[in-house]
Amino acid sequence: MTAPYTPTAPRYTAVTAPGALPLLGHAPAFVRSPLTFTAGLAAHGDLVRLRLGPLDAYVVCHPELVRKLLTEDRTFDKGGIILDKAREAFGDGLATCPASAHRRQRRLLQPAFHRDRLPGYAAMMAEEIAGTTAPWSDGDVIDVPAAMYRLTTAVTARCLFAAHERAGSLPVHACMDEVTRGVARRIMLPLPGVDRLPTPGNRRFRRARQDLLEITRRLIAEYRAAGTDRNDLLSTLLGALDEDGRGLSDAEIHDQVVTFLLAGMETTAATLSWAWTLLAANPSVRDRLHGELDTVLDGRPARHDDLPKLPLTARIVQETLRLYPVAWLLSRTVTTATELAGRSLPAGATVLFSPYLLHRRADLYPCPDRFDPDRWLTTTRPAPGTYIPFGLGARRCIGDAFGTAEACLALATIASRWTVTPTPGRRIRPARSSALTPRPFTATLAHRVR
Template structure:
């Protein structure tokens, strides 16, 4: 017989669990599994079922995905990010994904690799021995450079690029806050709400300027934005500037700070784990012999790839949502139609049932035999099913190429006494990460 999901203790009057989630989101989501595979929380008056078991998460994302739409987080995001592939559900998502998929096919990724490498090489060429780098900022800048080298190759002026980079963290923070807090709060003239509105306007103006530049030039640059401007819908009509705008915003939001955070954490972990760093250096010297990485080299960088995988596990997105389209049974709980569902890649990746010693940085947990023992749904850094991030292979390639170029030439060394904390917006990034750049004396030249 169906039963009611257990309620998670600690709800506040009126606010429910929203305050606990806002104050310490990572501890909150990792605590939920102790109360059951399906548990009930409240965001203000809104009841939400949190799914904590990988088998049930996989059902929501893959097996029974037709019974769900993307839910509150994405519905809120669409209000300010627009109706792009990263926010819409249903037939609109299927159509947009099918249209955009050619930009991420295997042949395209091979074309992108030298452009990604070029962006990384331009970044490290500015470093000087002994220089203290704000690594979080540097990697966010690098992720934007990789994005513009590959998907949006012309059109962003220096001012527009700065506006995009300045806006993304504000928008990610605002998206999380707007998901958790009630709608009336977002209409208050608070400093945070004003910053959020300014960021929307600044980023929108930057993207519109890039679209206008492409329109005026009239050339096909072989990138995603050129493709968007030449696409036709099922009726043969070109996409409007607003539709192109929404797609660019979606890709920029998904592709800048998340990749930047992954790279920042990667160098943080290597900096405090000399043995792992030495294994990366040895592999790079053996496979590449001091030359830049080519696309065909990437499969041979097996250990470095496992390092990237472990970073993706440790620092995954902490919250996603779905909404039921019909009553559905998950475990012993029936969730009614219209019910909000929350799942957390971060919490799944830190569950000791699937990942022993989950806070330890252990790239060898991704050796084939060990990885094969994981239950399906336990590792979902890019989601799963029809809404899996379509740029997942592109993002992994970016991280692997960046790691290969940087570690081939430099060591990023931690500064003694610096405490680095995890900060959760939608992604999880370091609050600050100063590191000292030192040349690799042993690198093959």
């Protein structure tokens, strides 16, 4: 059914998606095949209304409308079904706080991700990547997503708490695993009340959240007592002052630490896992990557100053993030009645946008499902709203350069020494999760002889 046509925005089409079932609406189709269903919405219009059970949601499918949505962050604020669930784990940290609190938080935290800090983080990343992959030997079969998750946990924990040599050994890993899974479960099953039942899963989630709180409390106390800058993220958080000379409270720092852990670990791990599957399926790209790495690294681990000399590595990461943007579906809430695509949206309406949908539009990317890192050889930047693996506007990922550097260093260091070949015979499919991450799969490591 087409929504009433409004002459104020004649260029855009606002429609209701076809195929809604009585009561359940589009929920069964979405749950059955979330990615295919969502990507298919662009064929119906620029703003597509969905009914997900009792809830109405609007999916923005046009890049210009996505740009409007993400730059008008006071009208389209953080909120909605996905965010409300994520808030249970992130607290009110940078990724989940409303626009009213966001400016202050972002100003306080931005110095932690300043360009000048990256070489220092990259040195810690390189050590953690080397440490995590050191026990690997020729012929080993590894669970790829789990191995990449271990690697990015070690990196993120180390860059947060540099004082802890081998910070990856902190019990953060186990807690985060449980918290991430708990949040994903809650997002995919948005039934009211289910998350409060005393099920084993809910109990594990609450315990892990409590343990994480204890760990960060202890670390904050240790750092405050020592009073020295360790050039890590936690030191920057402890030293941050706003224009009134006010710093972050312990509770705020806890929420930011958990935010960085949650936002930084799974995203980069999933990107790396997808990259290995894409390289294995595209041996000619993999051979060229090996060529680039042999020339520049000659078997040694990658360093920060190598990155400008590894353009193919960078394009592989960029193209992986196009095909598999980890944060593939995100939401906003309308704060005051407004208009989008000529359609009136009431306050409280849920608006969704999907980097996955945009990145797979054939009118934006020829042969959109093909892995082609060379499509990025062009010098023109993608038009706003067409390539958004890190979002856009005021809420754009604060860790974009950090995550990209980490993915490039890990990909380069591992691929220069190892060929990672997924075990044949099984299609690697996305997990049922709020994050676009692959289901567990194994791969054989072959030591490369140069």
